[in-house]
Structure formats: structure tokens, C-alpha cells
Amino acid sequence: MSRHRADEDLESVLRHCADDDERERLRRLWGRLGALASPAPPPDLAARFSAALHDARANARHRRSTGWRLAAALAAGLLLGIVGTRQLAPITDGPSGSAALELQLREARHALALAALPGATATSRLTAVTALTPAAARDARSRSALAALAAADRDLNVRMLAAQGLGPHLDDPELLATLTGMLDADGEPLMNIVLLDLFVERSATTALPAIERLADQASDDPLVSEKARWAARTLRQRRNRT
Amino acid sequence: MRTIGLLGLVCYACLQLPFAAIEAADTTRIELPPVFFEPRSGPALVQTGIDWGEIRVAEHDAEWVAVSATVTPGVDVQPVLRKNELELRVEAGEGFHSIELEILVPRGTSLALEVRRGGEVLVDGAGGAVEVSNRNGSVALRQLRGAASVHARNGSIDASFDHVDGETAMAFSTLNGSVDVSLPAGTAADLSIRYNRGGVESDFVLEDASGTGLASADVSGLDPRETRVLRGRINGGGPRYYFETANGTVYLRRGA
Numbered sequence: 001m002s003r004h005r006a007d008e009d010l011e012s013v014l015r016h017c018a019d020d021d022e023r024e025r026l027r028r029l030w031g032r033l034g035a036l037a038s039p040a041p042p043p044d045l046a047a048r049f050s051a052a053l054h055d056a057r058a059n060a061r062h063r064r065s066t067g068w069r070l071a072a073a074l075a076a077g078l079l080l081g082i083v084g085t086r087q088l089a090p091i092t093d094g095p096s097g098s099a100a101l102e103l104q105l106r107e108a109r110h111a112l113a114l115a116a117l118p119g120a121t122a123t124s125r126l127t128a129v130t131a132l133t134p135a136a137a138r139d140a141r142s143r144s145a146l147a148a149l150a151a152a153d154r155d156l157n158v159r160m161l162a163a164q165g166l167g168p169h170l171d172d173p174e175l176l177a178t179l180t181g182m183l184d185a186d187g188e189p190l191m192n193i194v195l196l197d198l199f200v201e202r203s204a205t206t207a208l209p210a211i212e213r214l215a216d217q218a219s220d221d222p223l224v225s226e227k228a229r230w231a232a233r234t235l236r237q238r239r240n241r242t
Numbered sequence: 243m244r245t246i247g248l249l250g251l252v253c254y255a256c257l258q259l260p261f262a263a264i265e266a267a268d269t270t271r272i273e274l275p276p277v278f279f280e281p282r283s284g285p286a287l288v289q290t291g292i293d294w295g296e297i298r299v300a301e302h303d304a305e306w307v308a309v310s311a312t313v314t315p316g317v318d319v320q321p322v323l324r325k326n327e328l329e330l331r332v333e334a335g336e337g338f339h340s341i342e343l344e345i346l347v348p349r350g351t352s353l354a355l356e357v358r359r360g361g362e363v364l365v366d367g368a369g370g371a372v373e374v375s376n377r378n379g380s381v382a383l384r385q386l387r388g389a390a391s392v393h394a395r396n397g398s399i400d401a402s403f404d405h406v407d408g409e410t411a412m413a414f415s416t417l418n419g420s421v422d423v424s425l426p427a428g429t430a431a432d433l434s435i436r437y438n439r440g441g442v443e444s445d446f447v448l449e450d451a452s453g454t455g456l457a458s459a460d461v462s463g464l465d466p467r468e469t470r471v472l473r474g475r476i477n478g479g480g481p482r483y484y485f486e487t488a489n490g491t492v493y494l495r496r497g498a
Contacts, residue, residue, distance in 0.1 A: 121352065121354075121371040121373060121391075122354075122371070122373040122391035123371045123373070123388075123389040123390065123391050123407075123410045123411060123412060124371070124410070126391055126410075126411035126412065126413055126482075126484075127409070127410050127411040127481065129411070130411045130481070130482045155373065155375075155391055155393075156375070156393045156415065157391045157392075157393055157413035157414075157415055157484065158391070158413075160413075160415065160484075160486065161411075161413065161482075161484055188395070189395070189417050189488070190393075190395075190415055190416075190417050190486060190488065193438070193469065193488055194436075194486075197469050221417055221418070221488070223417075223438060223439070223488050223489065227438075
């Protein structure tokens with residue numbers, strides 16, 4: 001698919017955008033993506049992007065809860081930050097690995113663009129999360145984008161997968177604080193279970209107060225309370241050992 | 243086991259409530275005029291959300307959407323059409339109300355369906371993306387030909403794919419209930435399965451499997467508070483398929 005065709009597709013999507021600001025923001029985003037000097041993406045990426053744009057158009061202008069608006073705004077803002085500076089987090093691998101990493105990050109940027117489009121389907125956003133997860137190892141903004149989706153996406157599955165994508169990076173105090181806040185804010189028992197697992201797996205003892213609060217609350221599900229008590233006990237033991 | 247049994251009983255009672263109420267109350271039948279999407283406006287989407295009741299969707303060989311509903315007093319259904327997107331807005335007053343919504347859609351239509359309190363979702367054929375959320379009750383999806391993200395907090399998920407979109411991630415999650423997904427034999431995917439109480443039964447051989455779970459795992463005797471995670475590929479790997487249940491079993495079936 002040519003760049004021209006992709007532009008036409010985007011224009012078609014933009015015509016369905018809710019307001020001028022949103023339209024302008026996405027047009028700017030696409031323009032900056034196009035200006036990026038990066039290795040050529042995989043041959044099928046353009047077709048996938050086009051398909052996802054059609055998908056986004058099919059869902060534009062509705063089904064946007066406040067949370068999803070927030071996630072979209074955050075993700076789009078983060079992406080603009082990435083593209084605006086044209087400088088991702090330093091790639092620390094040697095020259096042989098840098099092209100592959102740049103490609104991975106470019107895919108992540110495209111995924112993020114899709115996730116930021118208003119009305120993208122839950123499965124499109126799930127796909128975006130799976131593309132962002134490997135990039136998050138080296139790109140702070142991909143991690144921030146995952147955090148935004150974990151915190152505010154309207155689809156529980158997207159939130160859970162995004163949170164799990166952040167698991168390996170919980171040594172970052174800000175990320176840990178963000179996920180800890182979700183334990184208080186996200187009322188879904190399954191999300192609580194995912195977060196508790198992450199905190200225990202990463203021995204995140206600073207999350208203990210939030211975990212203890214959850215353990216003391218009457219949860220919708222006994223497993224959550226039981227699991228919170230277990231997580232608190234396990235983390236206390238680890239803290240005492242150190 | 244007693245806790246699970248009690249939970250099951252509570253879930254069952256919750257599920258029966260809307261249907262008992264709709265049988266007991268005076269109900270009205272609503273038939274909406276056929277709704278046509280704007281021609282050449284792209285892939286179509288139908289979305290709706292109800293508090294209590296049932297959503298049934300099927301495909302038909304026509305270009306319009308047909309909607310009918312059986313509702314308790316005070317409930318109305320308003321179609322809001324935006325080119326290729328149809329929102330069925332269910333309006334109801336205060337207090338308990340229920341609706342049995344039947345929707346016929348053109349082939350290839352995407353769906354976004356939500357039951358906010360309790361009931362059931364049944365889809366018989368969908369060629370687009372399917373997004374379903376049900377707080378209390380089961381979700382049954384048949385003859386899917388695209389991708390899906392499904393969550394049932396208290397209820398089982400039963401999904402059967404005739405064809406899968408080979409590039410799109412999918413997810414199926416439930417707190418209390420089983421996840422039973424049938425995929426075409428040639429499906430290539432990276433699987434990630436998480437479960438607490440229950441196990442995994444798979445017709446597919448998981449390649450490069452890793453984690454604390456085992457296919458056809460017997461987890462009796464293990465601490466149920468620790469989540470088991472099983473990862474592996476089928477048919478060489480592909481998009482990520484994510485399965486999660488806290489109290490229940492994940493069944494992966496090989497279809498035709």
C-alpha cells in the first residue's frame with residue numbers, strides 16, 4: 001500500500017473524528033510518523049495499519065468512556081512526545097542490534113498510534129499492547145504508554161495485559177507507584193489478582209500498604225481477599241529477611 | 243470447594259433473577275424498522291449495553307440490521323446510526339428492568355456488547371471484531387471469523403471460531419467460570435494462560451511450553467493462591483492469545 005493511499009485512509013478516518021482538535025492532533029501525529037527516518041517497516045505493516053485504520057473508522061466517535069478518553073489522550077500525547085523529539089531512549093545494544101531495535105520501536109510507535117485512535121476496537125488495542133511490550137524494555141515512553149492503557153482502558157483484558165507488560169520494569173519507582181495506585185483504583189477483582197501477582201513476583205515491598213488495604217476490604221470475591229493477605233504476608237517475610 | 247460451590251449458587255441465582263422477573267412482569271414487544279448502514283462507509287459495527295437480560299445476535303444475508311426486543315415496562319430501545327456504526331441505546335427508568343434483545347446483522351459486522359448487571363450474551367456468527375463484557379452470566383459465541391476480547395466476571399465463556407484473524411491478539415477472561423475456546427486446527431498463536439483454581443485442558447500441543455502450569459494439569463495439592471502461568475506456541479506461533487480464570491478451567495479445543 002502506498003503512502004498516498006495510507007494518507008487517504010487516514011483522511012477518511014479523520015472525517016469521522018469528533019472535533020477539530022482531535023482531527024488536527026491525529027493529522028499532526030501521522031505527518032510526524034511519516035517524517036521519521038527509520039528502517040523500512042515489515043512489508044505487511046502498511047496493510048495491517050490500513051486495516052486497523054478502517055477498523056478505527058468503524059468505531060470512531062463513540063464507545064469512549066472517560067477512562068478511554070484519558071488513555072487515548074495520554075497515549076497520543078506520549079506518542080507525540082516520542083515523535084516530536086525524534087529521539088527515543090538510548091539504544092544500548094551494539095550497532096548490529098540497533099537496526100532491529102529501531103524497527104521494533106517503530107512498530108511500537110505505529111501500535112501506539114492505533115491505540116490512540118478514537119474508537120479503536122479492544123482487539124486492536126490488545127494487539128498494540130503486545131507490540132509495545134517488547135519495546136518497553138528499552139523505551140521509557142512505551143512503558144509510559146503501557147501504564148496509561150493499564151490505568152484507563154475501558155477493556156479489562158487490555159488493562160490486564162498492559163499491566164503484565166510492565167511487570168519486568170517495576171524497579172522503576174514511578175511505574176511501581178502507578179501500578180500500586182491501580183490496586184486502590186481498579187475495582188475489577190481479576191485486575192487486582194494480576195497486580196498482586198506482579199508485586200509478589202517482583203518483591204515490591206513498597207506496595208505493601210496498598211496490598212494491606214485491599215486485604216482489609218470486603219472484596220467482591222473471596223479469592224482476592226485471600227490472595228491479598230497471602231501477598232502481604234509473603235512480602236512482609238521478604239522485607240524482614242532483608 | 244465449598245466456597246466455589248457457594249459462589250456457583252450465588253451466580254446461578256443472579257442469572258435467574260432477570261429471567262424470572264421478565265417472566266413475571268408485563269412485557270412489551272418492540273420491533274424497530276430495519277436499519278441500513280451508509281453505503282461504502284466501511285466495516286459496520288453494532289454496539290449496545292444493557293443492565294439486566296439477554297443479548298442475542300445472529301448474522302443474516304441482508305444489508306440491514308433487524309432489532310426486536312421483549313422489555314419490561316418503561317424500557318425503550320433507540321437506534322442511533324452514525325454512517326456504519328449503530329448504537330442501540332437502551333433507555334430505562336429507575337428500578338429493576340430487563341430486556342431480551344435480538345439483533346440480526348449483515349455478515350462481517352463487528353460487535354461491542356455489554357451486560358452491566360446480569361444476564362447472557364449469545365452470538366451466532368460474527369465476521370468482525372467482537373468485544374463482550376458480562377458482569378454476571380455466561381457468554382456463548384459461535385461461528386466467529388475474526389477476533390474477540392471477552393470478559394465474564396461471574397460466568398463461563400464458550401467461544402468457537404470457524405476462522406481467526408491471523409494478525410490480531412485476542413483475550414478471554416473470567417473470575418468465576420470456565421473458558422472454553424475452540425480454534426481451527428491450523429491456528430498459529432502464542433498462548434498465555436493464567437489460572438488459580440482449576441486447570442488447563444488442551445487439544446493443541448504447546449510448543450516451547452514454559453511456566454508453572456502443565457497441559458491437562460492436575461493442580462490439586464498446590465497452593466490455590468498462587469497463579470499458574472502457562473505459555474507456549476501452537477503451530478509455530480503468531481499473535482498473542484491470552485486466557486485467564488481465577489476459579490475455573492481453561493479448555494482449548496481443536497476445531498475443524
